[in-house]
Amino acid sequence: MDSAVLLDLLGNENRRRILRLLARKPCYVTEISEYLGVSPKAVIDHLQKLEEAGLVESHTDEQRRKYFHISRNLRLEVSVSPYGFGTKSAYPASASLDMDGQCRHVSLDAPGTADDEVDDLAEAFDRLQTLEDELSLAQRWVYGRITEVLDRLTDHLGVDxxxxxxxxxxxxxxxxxxxxxxxxxxxxxxxxxxxxxxxxxxxxxxxxxxxxxxxxx
Incomplete structure (x- = not known):
């Protein structure tokens, strides 16, 4: 989905709160309504928009109660600086993607997740969380350096x-x-x-x- 459409969709606070709730567990409409403090009709309207965007889907249990849950992983990035504004959405790469040689400036030492032993999975999860934090810090550093370089270039070119x-x-x-x-x-x-x-x-x-x-x- 276009990142600008996603940004508009997630500009609504109640939709963001719905996603935070569904990230913890699947819920039915009444649960969500009580959590948000809004009417079930309003919740259904928000869920319909999230479903149309492909962010949420539903399933029915044995009691024919309809549960909603997040359907996919999605990362939405917003960049605002004196030199540009942009949005970018990205879905997770396939687990088969070979990262060797793909990142010229970043060394990735990510664990594999093929082994189903609980201790191995727990260790992999911890290392991936650390890697995520390090990449976030590196991204902030890059944004800062880009702005610094463009500031210096502006000194040469003029503000226009x-x-x-x-x-x-x-x-x-x-x-x-x-x-x-x-x-x-x-x-x-x-x-x-x-x-x-x-x-x-x-x-x-x-x-x-x-x-x-x-x-x-």
Whole structure:
């Protein structure tokens, strides 16, 4: 599902409270209604929206009581900075995904979970929780450094420039893109936009063109 739609959906406090409750255990409508302090009709409306989004599903027990539970794992990230706003949703990767060589800048020492022995599973859970905390800290560090770099780039370009886009163009040149078309492909932008950015960077003395190729100065 589109991350912007999810953000709108989860902007409602009662839907967030429903998900917190269902993360602990499956519940039926009356339980949720008592927990939230709202009418069963309102709960059903919230559950319907969560079901339509694929976040919640239901099953019926032997007494024909309908229980609702969270249907999938989902991570929703929101990034807000002076240089951009973005949302991103991601579902868990397949357990068969081989992470060796996939992360150039992070070393992952994650435990396997193939063994069903309780002590092994408990140890794996503890190590994965630690890894999750470390990755969260690393992500905060990266966001801070990105903002610091863009702040310094703004000092070179001026406050009217799109520092994030110019940084992407600079990074493309620094990593080997030489023509405007190559830079546009690396930065995933139109050649016209990239041409304007390169000219701005050249005016500031940050890049130069020699024999038809762009290079850092």
């Amino acid at each position: 420039a799109d520092s994030r886009f110019h940084a992407e163009v600079l990074a493309a040149v620094a990593t080997g893109a030489r023509t405007t078309e190559e830079v546009a492909e690396a930065a995933d932008a139109s050649p016209n936009a990239v041409r304007g950015a390169l000219n701005t960077l050249a005016d500031r003395g940050l890049v130069g063109r020699m024999d038809g190729e762009w290079r850092l100065q």
